Amino acid sequence: MKRRDFLQNGALGMAGFMLPSKTAWNSTAASRAADSRIEVLFDEPLGTISPNIYGHFAENLGGVLYDGIWVGEKSRVPNIDGVRKDLIEHMRKVKAPVIRYPGGCFADSYDWRDGIGPADKRPRRTNFWANAESEKSPQNHRYDPNTVGTNEFVHFCKLIGAEPYLAANVRSLPAEAFQHWVEYCNSPAGSTTLADVRAAAGYAEPFRVKYWGVGNESWGCGGEFTAQEYAVEFRRYTAWLPRFGDDLSLIASGPNTDDWSWTREFLTELVRKGPGQLRRVYGMALHHYAWNLSRGKTQNWEAGKGEALKFDSVDWYELLREGERMEGLVTGHWHVLSEFDREHRVKLVVDEWGPWYRPGGEATPGNLLEQIPTLRDAVFSGMTLDIFNRHPEKIAMANCAQLINCLNNLYLAHEDKFVITPIGHVFELYASHQGGSALRTIFSAPTLHYDRDGKPATFWGLRGSTSVRDKSLTMTVVNPSTSESRLAEIAFRGATVKEAAIRWMSDPDIHAHNTFEHRDALVPQTKPLSTNDGALVVEFPPACVAALNVQLN
Ligand code: AHR
Numbered sequence: 001m002k003r004r005d006f007l008q009n010g011a012l013g014m015a016g017f018m019l020p021s022k023t024a025w026n027s028t029a030a031s032r033a034a035d036s037r038i039e040v041l042f043d044e045p046l047g048t049i050s051p052n053i054y055g056h057f058a059e060n061l062g063g064v065l066y067d068g069i070w071v072g073e074k075s076r077v078p079n080i081d082g083v084r085k086d087l088i089e090h091m092r093k094v095k096a097p098v099i100r101y102p103g104g105c106f107a108d109s110y111d112w113r114d115g116i117g118p119a120d121k122r123p124r125r126t127n128f129w130a131n132a133e134s135e136k137s138p139q140n141h142r143y144d145p146n147t148v149g150t151n152e153f154v155h156f157c158k159l160i161g162a163e164p165y166l167a168a169n170v171r172s173l174p175a176e177a178f179q180h181w182v183e184y185c186n187s188p189a190g191s192t193t194l195a196d197v198r199a200a201a202g203y204a205e206p207f208r209v210k211y212w213g214v215g216n217e218s219w220g221c222g223g224e225f226t227a228q229e230y231a232v233e234f235r236r237y238t239a240w241l242p243r244f245g246d247d248l249s250l251i252a253s254g255p256n257t258d259d260w261s262w263t264r265e266f267l268t269e270l271v272r273k274g275p276g277q278l279r280r281v282y283g284m285a286l287h288h289y290a291w292n293l294s295r296g297k298t299q300n301w302e303a304g305k306g307e308a309l310k311f312d313s314v315d316w317y318e319l320l321r322e323g324e325r326m327e328g329l330v331t332g333h334w335h336v337l338s339e340f341d342r343e344h345r346v347k348l349v350v351d352e353w354g355p356w357y358r359p360g361g362e363a364t365p366g367n368l369l370e371q372i373p374t375l376r377d378a379v380f381s382g383m384t385l386d387i388f389n390r391h392p393e394k395i396a397m398a399n400c401a402q403l404i405n406c407l408n409n410l411y412l413a414h415e416d417k418f419v420i421t422p423i424g425h426v427f428e429l430y431a432s433h434q435g436g437s438a439l440r441t442i443f444s445a446p447t448l449h450y451d452r453d454g455k456p457a458t459f460w461g462l463r464g465s466t467s468v469r470d471k472s473l474t475m476t477v478v479n480p481s482t483s484e485s486r487l488a489e490i491a492f493r494g495a496t497v498k499e500a501a502i503r504w505m506s507d508p509d510i511h512a513h514n515t516f517e518h519r520d521a522l523v524p525q526t527k528p529l530s531t532n533d534g535a536l537v538v539e540f541p542p543a544c545v546a547a548l549n550v551q552l553n
Contacts, residue, residue, distance in 0.1 A: 036445035042494025044440035047392035051434035059104035062368030063405035105221035108171035115149020122146035136366030170215030171223035218253035231269035249282035283349035290322030347396035354408025378422035382545035389465035436467030504546035
């Protein structure tokens, strides 16, 4: 079964794989020679890291919206205007810049008009995901009560200080509905009937929503279009949209993973009406999930998946290999874009990324596509964010799939229980990259070797990314080895270090994760670093994601 079929229709055991103890790697640092080198090249800036690379995705799917984000104003769960308070507070802390909503596949079944006006008058509708829900799922996951609509979602974004990114329905609503959604959100107070409806709900001032997706996965759940057909629809849906003085940033539904032909054929058809058509496209979406842990045995969407909590060190490397493909996807699709857009106006928007495991590991039974992230997912996420940081000129936005109670979630929540997962902590470790100037950084470290079902396999030994803002430098580093620490000499070519500290996450158990009962099982630790003639020597423990904060002279 392929992913598109799944969407249409709705291990080896823990093996007690332990790493050396937390303290062991600290104590060995001074007594051995460095095995790795990191060189930061100040005279090779790569571009400004868009804060939106640290974006999120919240679909009306399973427990994301109802229970995850929305608890209701009258709930005993602490909330601000119906939105879970703990969530708002942590999202503010990680400086969440943008949130994509309402899907995902849900978007192309959604009628935004159902979600406005008095909440008790809104219709109940069958959720896109209803067929995939189980008997354990609550009613409002299957039948959408529309309690949360555009007003509530945009208000949630405002509470955090994030920009909303709305995905419009291209499969089952006409272009006119898209125009009216923009009008509802953005027309000035008192100017249109829809602005009056918005004002009646307490939102007189326009929402000024800037980011709009034109469908989602239009090659699959978003309409089963061919790339040519979708390009025709894209032209039609975007031929006229009301602007109200602000530019809209329109995001085209892009390829699934390495479907180069989608990118090429979409662009070929788009510019058949002339190269000016490219000006309509702010970004081309790219989706990549790391799901196939079969070690090359199958491409079957169900059979190829692994488990979230039960895995061995080979599964660990397999997941990272799948995630590592992101770098080639970014450069590959960028290459195709370059054939059409020499000026590089159109950027990539990686608006769904993360690992996807088989069902069964939900924190709350009945929450569709919920999985409990471990240290493996934290290392995966750090590695992915580093890839984005290394390509700032290509990537305008990225959205981790998904925010809460689903896939690569930053948070798990149920009723009054809330926990920050290791992914949430990674977003905190990486937050200071936002808006920084990325610097080329060369990592040299011993290659890792492992046994892939009797065949030798390798993986890189140490990688990361660096950015600088004024005198403050952030370097994030991933050590993917499940058993070896790396001792790295860090040289700063073009600056000297005043002081530095490291904040990292690792654990002797590669399965470490947080639960409602053990909320702090895996949290970042911090320590100052001593400098030696302006250079740093830093030990990265096995299975580690780390952030160095360096003050420069
Ligand atoms: O994130 C879950 C689903 O994965 C989304 O709805 C869809 O866009 C993708 O295939």
